[in-house]
Amino acid sequence: MQAALPSVQLGRGSAPSAWGVARLMLERDLRLAFRKASQLVQPLAFFAMVTTLFPLAITPELSRLRHIASGVLWAAALLASLLALEFLFRDDAQDGTLEQYALSGRALTGLLSAKTAAHWLLTGLPLALMAPIAGVALGVPGRALPGILASVTLGTVTLSLLGAIGAALTLGVRRAGALLSLLTLPLAIPVLIFGAHATQLAIRGEPYGAPLTLLAALAVFGMTLAPLAAAAAVRINLE
Amino acid sequence: MSEAMLQVENLHLWRGERHVLRGVGFSVNSGECLQLSGPNGAGKTSLLRTVCGLSYPEGGQIRWRGEDVHRDLPGFHSQMAYLGHEPPLKMELTGRENLHYWVGVRRRFARSELERALERVGGQRWSDRPVRTLSAGQKRRVALAGLLLMAVPLWLLDEPTTNLDVEGQQLVGTLIDEHLAAGGLAMAAVHHPLAVSERGLRRLELGGG
Amino acid sequence: MAWTWFHRLASPPHVYRTAGRLTPWFAWPAAILIIAGLIGGLWLAPPDYQQGDAYRIMYVHAPSAWLSLMVYTLMAVAGGIGLIWRMKVAHALAAAAAPIGASFTFATLVTGSLWGKPMWGTYWQWDPRLTSELLLFFLYLGYMGLRAAFEDLQRADRVSAVLAVVGVINVPIIHYSVVWWNSLHQGPSVMYLGKPTMPPSMLVPLLIMFLGFTLFFGAVLLMRLRAEVLNRERAARWVSAALGGEPGGRWAGEEIGA
Numbered sequence: 001m002q003a004a005l006p007s008v009q010l011g012r013g014s015a016p017s018a019w020g021v022a023r024l025m026l027e028r029d030l031r032l033a034f035r036k037a038s039q040l041v042q043p044l045a046f047f048a049m050v051t052t053l054f055p056l057a058i059t060p061e062l063s064r065l066r067h068i069a070s071g072v073l074w075a076a077a078l079l080a081s082l083l084a085l086e087f088l089f090r091d092d093a094q095d096g097t098l099e100q101y102a103l104s105g106r107a108l109t110g111l112l113s114a115k116t117a118a119h120w121l122l123t124g125l126p127l128a129l130m131a132p133i134a135g136v137a138l139g140v141p142g143r144a145l146p147g148i149l150a151s152v153t154l155g156t157v158t159l160s161l162l163g164a165i166g167a168a169l170t171l172g173v174r175r176a177g178a179l180l181s182l183l184t185l186p187l188a189i190p191v192l193i194f195g196a197h198a199t200q201l202a203i204r205g206e207p208y209g210a211p212l213t214l215l216a217a218l219a220v221f222g223m224t225l226a227p228l229a230a231a232a233a234v235r236i237n238l239e
Numbered sequence: 240m241s242e243a244m245l246q247v248e249n250l251h252l253w254r255g256e257r258h259v260l261r262g263v264g265f266s267v268n269s270g271e272c273l274q275l276s277g278p279n280g281a282g283k284t285s286l287l288r289t290v291c292g293l294s295y296p297e298g299g300q301i302r303w304r305g306e307d308v309h310r311d312l313p314g315f316h317s318q319m320a321y322l323g324h325e326p327p328l329k330m331e332l333t334g335r336e337n338l339h340y341w342v343g344v345r346r347r348f349a350r351s352e353l354e355r356a357l358e359r360v361g362g363q364r365w366s367d368r369p370v371r372t373l374s375a376g377q378k379r380r381v382a383l384a385g386l387l388l389m390a391v392p393l394w395l396l397d398e399p400t401t402n403l404d405v406e407g408q409q410l411v412g413t414l415i416d417e418h419l420a421a422g423g424l425a426m427a428a429v430h431h432p433l434a435v436s437e438r439g440l441r442r443l444e445l446g447g448g
Numbered sequence: 449m450a451w452t453w454f455h456r457l458a459s460p461p462h463v464y465r466t467a468g469r470l471t472p473w474f475a476w477p478a479a480i481l482i483i484a485g486l487i488g489g490l491w492l493a494p495p496d497y498q499q500g501d502a503y504r505i506m507y508v509h510a511p512s513a514w515l516s517l518m519v520y521t522l523m524a525v526a527g528g529i530g531l532i533w534r535m536k537v538a539h540a541l542a543a544a545a546a547p548i549g550a551s552f553t554f555a556t557l558v559t560g561s562l563w564g565k566p567m568w569g570t571y572w573q574w575d576p577r578l579t580s581e582l583l584l585f586f587l588y589l590g591y592m593g594l595r596a597a598f599e600d601l602q603r604a605d606r607v608s609a610v611l612a613v614v615g616v617i618n619v620p621i622i623h624y625s626v627v628w629w630n631s632l633h634q635g636p637s638v639m640y641l642g643k644p645t646m647p648p649s650m651l652v653p654l655l656i657m658f659l660g661f662t663l664f665f666g667a668v669l670l671m672r673l674r675a676e677v678l679n680r681e682r683a684a685r686w687v688s689a690a691l692g693g694e695p696g697g698r699w700a701g702e703e704i705g706a
Contacts, residue, residue, distance in 0.1 A: 015345065028329075095330070097327045105318075106345070
């Protein structure tokens with residue numbers, strides 16, 4: 001019986017491809033998230049709540065809300081996507097699984113990219129799907145909704161990537177909430193500017209292709225560089 | 240003389256103002272297990288974390304098969320397994336799921352291999368329960384199954400017998416013995432001597448600091 | 449070997465002594481240049497035909513703005529060097545530079561808003577340059593906050609270095625997005641401080657102030673670097689020797705990776 005033990009077959013078994021590793025990681029994070037489903041709903045509820053504050057604080061008149069809708073939507077989306085960030089790597093760092101991934105011999109950038117993609121699927125995408133609904137509540141005309149969906153979808157990709165850097169940097173900090181926001185928000189300003197402008201153009205019924213392209217460019221730029229920074233920060237914090 | 244598989248020379252590590260490792264050096268060859276002992280704070284964990292490349296030493300060198308490990312960390316990592324104080328498990332996942340995601344990024348393995356590893360640590364029965372519901376000793380056994388599944392030559396173990404009953408401690412000794420017999424090598428930080436046969440056992444005592 | 453030379457150059461006692469020796473070479477010229485620049489800018493230069501005397505705050509504002517950016521870049525470069533070559537002195541330099549850079553950024557904001565009162569009739573205008581400067585100030589605050597959040601100095605050094613590098617890549621993106629934003633909402637903005645064509649009587653004091661401020665920064669940086677190195681090496685023997693105290697602690701030679 002002992003001869004059949006895996007430990008005896010030292011070094012046997014092929015390594016999965018980089019794509020296979022990323023898929024495994026993504027699947028794991030999604031499965032974990034759905035086992036703790038209450039955490040999934042919180043950013044969405046927060047987004048809805050923040051959006052509700054503005055009509056109550058300013059005016060219930062839809063014609064006036066329409067003018068500030070793009071700003072309200074983007075500020076709320078920015079804050080909501082920050083909310084879940086603190087736990088992006090923290091749980092895995094605490095139970096030692098992140099360390100195991102860092103020691104797996106696989107590229108940490110790829111593993112963290114997959115985790116960031118999972119984070120976007122779990123917070124960014126739901127926010128993007130919810131933004132048009134919130135838009136309607138703020139008096140946005142129906143023709144603007146595809147533009148809102150597109151810009152929030154693209155913008156939250158970059159927000160998740162920036163957030164991954166912030167979460168990795170503050171991994172070794174005990175209560176990181178406020179610091180994480182202070183680090184991430186200034187970096188997120190370009191997303192806010194381009195995103196809010198695209199939304200505003202969409203509400204006015206004007207073409208919004210230009211800011212949308214800039215948002216896409218930011219997302220691509222972030223995809224290439226953010227995982228490198230996040231991986232460097234994670235390694236330092238695991239030391 | 241050919242060099243040992245794992246060769247550590249004159250390792251110095253500072254942690255803030257503490258000089259944790261002061262010129263530690265040793266070598267471990269295939270079929271050998273280095274048992275690290277010493278009082279709390281002697282640097283056992285620091286030494287293991289430095290050898291596996293998590294910490295970067297201020298001085299000295301770690302060579303695996305004659306190569307400085309910091310030249311090719313991923314290559315070195317793919318041939319070693321490190322188990323820290325706590326079993327690296329997700330509480331929300333079952334034992335089998337944990338092994339699937341943990342070891343799965345390193346190598347593909349068949350379902351039967353997973354079952355054999357679980358059988359070896361006596362965990363087949365309860366490995367479909369969320370790890371949260373397992374006892375500390377059972378979690379440790381899942382981690383040991385992961386160690387077997389990784390199928391790597393170098394084991395770096397930090398207190399591998401924590402939370403295990405007498406039978407479990409015996410199991411750790413047997414697993415290490417089998418690993419050595421198959422040509423593997425191991426380093427383990429311990430408080431109580433390992434139940435490993437004397438043949439391949441080497442000892443290193445770290446002083447207090 | 450070049451490598452040992454490199455490390456000797458970066459060894460803490462050597463840095464401490466060299467920085468001490470260099471400081472007066474920065475401090476005195478800085479003092480002279482700043483006094484000269486102030487006389488030239490505040491008395492000798494003629495009033496501006498549009499702004500009157502209000503433009504004169506430019507002699508403090510513009511050099512501060514230049515240094516606010518330069519210091520952040522320096523921090524990123526030093527941090528990068530510290531990360532790649534594991535050079536502790538580079539991290540000490542970045543740590544010493546951050547509060548100075550933040551102060552220059554703050555001075556830029558204050559002088560900018562003081563200039564705004566007579567020009568715009570309000571202390572704050574969402575002018576693209578001032579807005580970028582405000583965001584830069586937040587970047588500095590984040591950097592210093594991150595540094596302060598770690599007890600382990602080595603980790604603080606390395607983590608904040610990653611942040612500085614990320615930040616320096618983002619500074620131009622942030623700046624251009626803010627400029628773009630401003631062009632949408634306000635049309636072409638009022639011509640801010642610093643005209644493209646300036647008579648030499650205005651320009652020369654400005655250039656003198658640029659140089660003076662930069663040297664002043666150098667002097668303060670060297671002084672802060674000395675303090676930083678002393679604090680980091682307080683357990684080392686050369687520190688007690690340098691300070692004339694009791695010998696004790698570890699030898700500087702033990703600091704192999706320094």
